[in-house]
Amino acid sequence: MAVESLETEMDTAVRVVHLASSLCVKVQDKLRLPSSTNGAHVKSKDDDSPVTVADWGVQAIVSWVLAEVFGGQNLSIVAEEDTEALSKADSLGLxxxxxxxVNEALSEAPKYGLPKPDKPLGSTEILKAIGRCSSVGGPKGRHWVLDPVDGTLGFVRGDQYAVALALIENGKLLLGVLGCPNYPVKKECLSNGCNQTVAKSVPGDVSKGCVMYAKRGSGQAWMQPLIAGGIPESATLLKVSSVNDPVLATVCEPVERANSNHLFTAGLANSMGVRKQPMRVYSMVKYAAIARGDAEVFMKFAQSSYKEKIWDHAAGVVIVEEAGGVVTDAGGRNLDFSKGVYLEGLDRGIIACSGQVLHEKIIGAVYASWESSSL
Ligand SMILES: Nc1ncnc2c1ncn2[C@@H]1O[C@H](COP(=O)(O)OS(=O)(=O)O)[C@@H](OP(=O)(O)O)[C@H]1O
Ligand SMILES: [Mg+2]
Ligand SMILES: [Mg+2]
Ligand SMILES: [Mg+2]
Structure with missing residues (x-):
């Protein structure tokens, strides 16, 4: 596939994800303070899932920066959050x-090579920036796809989360960037596998995280360390694991049972000969783990009534694929980013693998287990 230049798009996306990740680090630090000072930072949505100052804050700065760089007129951003809860009369504190x-982060934007506003943004401008991200995507045109904080539950628990930004054009992924503020460049720096970095964290310390990015068709995915107050000069090339024996493979999956059927994936893993315990990690850090060879398989089988959203996968998919991995649904088909907000037509679940050999084994195990369960 011909690689489009996309220089400004990639450069801006990487820079703004670094900036957004630094905002998240600061907000997550505040969440660790005694409850009297952090009450304003977490709210419950209608489906009982959490949303925080970081989710809205990241959406606002990404939207503001993209509009500054690419012009607000024809900008299409498909993102998770809206302004409803923030616009209520009793939400002034929030x-x-x-x-x-947002203003603290944007005041630092020039250090990240990004524009900053002439004066701090007012509430109306911040609500406008968040509200601008209400595009529904679709099969035509360019759409930015943003999950400002993926794994918000992990975020509020002081654990793993990700900032995920991707660009699609005519339904196809062009690029993806993943900020993983609690996922150190070296996995050995984690205190407990991929989970719980809390023990090693120092307030305000961004050096325990990384940012990954990839451009479709380049055959390359890159990783930079997250550093305080700017962008590092170097990046390292990522490569998926070369392990293709299930006995040696590490399988990762969502932490919450409500988000993926742990029993079903345990059965699949067992039937193909996996021996290691699953690595349960919040957020798209699971895709990051596959892309850089910390794990070989990521499986997610949500309840059949749940429809996967494009922002939960877009950035991770392109990074894993360009690092040499394979991502499909459980029927072996590519994920379809052309149908709007949802991954319409998804066959049962999502399977990301370091390579073809393991992937074929899992797809085979899914078929076998599905057939035997309907006997
Ligand atoms: N019922 C249900 N089933 C499946 N998936 C759901 C469900 N509800 C929500 N979500 C989406 O899952 C995103 C979090 O996925 P994770 O893989 O991080 O799950 S987990 O927190 O580790 O259990 C989470 O992303 P964020 O909201 O950005 O955190 C949701 O988009
Ligand atoms: Mg998400
Ligand atoms: Mg989110
Ligand atoms: Mg959410």
Whole structure:
């Protein structure tokens, strides 16, 4: 496939994910303070999932920066959050906290090679930036796809989460960037496999994280360390694991049983000969783990009533594929980013693998287990 230049798009996306990740680090630090000072930072959505100052804050700065760089007129951003809860009369404190986080981050933007506003953004401008991200994507045109904080549950628990930004054009992925502020460049720096970095964290310390990025068709995926107050000069090339024996493979999956059927994936893993315990990790850090060879398989089988959203996968898929991996649904088909907000037509679940050999074994195990369960 011909590689489009996309220089400004990639450069801006990487820079803004670094900046957004630094905002998240600061907000997550605040969440560790005694409850009297952090109450304003976490809210419950209608489906009981959490949303925080960081989710809205990241959405606001990414939207503002993209509009500055590419012009707001024809900009299409498909993103998770909206302004409803923030616009309520009793949400002034929350909006104030989002405002502070956004303006603090944007004041640092020039250090990241990004524009900053002439004066701090007011509440109206912040709500406008968040609200601008209400595009529904689709099969035509260019759409940015943003999950401002993926794994918000992990985020509020002081654990793994990711900032995920991707670009699709005519339904195809062009690029993806993943900020993983609690996923150190070297996995040995984690205190407990891929989970729980809390023990080693120092407030305000961004050096325990990384940012990954890849351009479709380049055959390359890159990783940079997250550093304080700017962008590092170097990046390292990522490569998926070469392990293709299930006995040696590490399988990762969502932490919450409600998000993926642990029993079913344990059966699949067992039937193909996997021996290691699953690595349960919040967020798209699972894709990051596959891309850089810390794990070989990521499986997610949500309840059949749940529809996967494009922002939960877009950035991770392109990074894993360009690092040499394979991502499909459980029927072996590519994920379809052309149908709007949802991954319409997804066959049962998502399977990301370091290579073809393991992938074929899992698809085979899914068929076998599905057939035997309907006997
Ligand atoms: N019921 C259900 N089933 C499956 N998936 C769901 C469900 N509800 C939500 N979500 C989406 O899952 C995103 C978090 O996925 P994770 O893989 O991080 O799950 S887990 O927190 O580790 O269990 C999470 O992303 P964020 O909201 O960005 O955190 C949701 O988009
Ligand atoms: Mg998400
Ligand atoms: Mg999210
Ligand atoms: Mg959410």
């Amino acid at each position: 909006l104030g906290a989002v405002s502070n986080a």
